Amino acid sequence: MTSKPALFGVLLALGAGWGATVPMTKIAVSAGYRDFGIIFWQALIDVAILLPVVLARGGFGARGLPLRVSALAVYGFVALFGNLLPSLFSYTAVRFLPSGVTALCLSLIPMVALPMAVMLGTDRFSAGRLAGLVAGLTGVALIILPEAGLPAPGLAIYVPLALIAPFCYAIEGNGLARWGGAGLGPVQIIAGASVISMLVAGPLALGRGVFINPLHPWGLAEAAVVAAAVISLAAYTGYLWLIRRAGAVFAAQVSYLVTGFGVLWAMLLLGERFSGWFWAALAVIFAGLFLVQPRRSEDVPGVSTALVPGHGDVMIGENESRPI
Numbered sequence: 001m002t003s004k005p006a007l008f009g010v011l012l013a014l015g016a017g018w019g020a021t022v023p024m025t026k027i028a029v030s031a032g033y034r035d036f037g038i039i040f041w042q043a044l045i046d047v048a049i050l051l052p053v054v055l056a057r058g059g060f061g062a063r064g065l066p067l068r069v070s071a072l073a074v075y076g077f078v079a080l081f082g083n084l085l086p087s088l089f090s091y092t093a094v095r096f097l098p099s100g101v102t103a104l105c106l107s108l109i110p111m112v113a114l115p116m117a118v119m120l121g122t123d124r125f126s127a128g129r130l131a132g133l134v135a136g137l138t139g140v141a142l143i144i145l146p147e148a149g150l151p152a153p154g155l156a157i158y159v160p161l162a163l164i165a166p167f168c169y170a171i172e173g174n175g176l177a178r179w180g181g182a183g184l185g186p187v188q189i190i191a192g193a194s195v196i197s198m199l200v201a202g203p204l205a206l207g208r209g210v211f212i213n214p215l216h217p218w219g220l221a222e223a224a225v226v227a228a229a230v231i232s233l234a235a236y237t238g239y240l241w242l243i244r245r246a247g248a249v250f251a252a253q254v255s256y257l258v259t260g261f262g263v264l265w266a267m268l269l270l271g272e273r274f275s276g277w278f279w280a281a282l283a284v285i286f287a288g289l290f291l292v293q294p295r296r297s298e299d300v301p302g303v304s305t306a307l308v309p310g311h312g313d314v315m316i317g318e319n320e321s322r323p324i
Contacts, residue, residue: 015257
């Protein structure tokens, strides 16, 4: 049995790792790399790591990477709403916004997801959760409304662009929670979705002239693209392990740490500094996160929808959270 200090250590490491991927993306886009070029190489890295694992478990059969219509639909759904669309808008927004602000916007996933879940009948509403939603909206207002909320005038127009990503992640998580994953495990889903993301992003990157040619001297930006992909996948694997060992409610607390570390890494790695309005928004949004997250008594047995961006949005069911 894993000790509590060890579980908290894993939780801290996951938050630190996931949080670092946002400033790494900022480094890549600041060097001139763009959306589908980054998406392609990160998907390719995921495929290179995950595809041999799932194929070794069962080829293209039920325990490997099944290619039946229902499975392909799930792969496509997750690729679209869990990778292609949110990454497109996040990578565009982070060109103009500080990466700390982008990280703060991503923390709104649970608040965006809750109204969808209530409408789909997969979650409950309450006065406390309503207060959480109001806190989330207040946090966004504290960033975009005051003149000193962002480091430069005019940047507020890019905040709605950054908010599209949490909306997409919320669609992904709620869609899987409502209609299921066609009997697939989370690693199978991510592997299949990564293949589709790679096949879609590659031609789009070439067509738009944003393909990243790896055959040139590497620098910080190239290392950031690779590191973000590897760290995200490692964090996702650790997240699955943590859910099995400590439960979904405990693991979901990583959403606080992802945001906090995202801001911290932005300050340490990029030298970003934020106004008092930003810190007020951070405090209010953290309060909103606490209010909207499910309490243990409200858990649906065997089902967890992660509250962090990227790989962690895949529904994990009682029969799906098997070891990689």
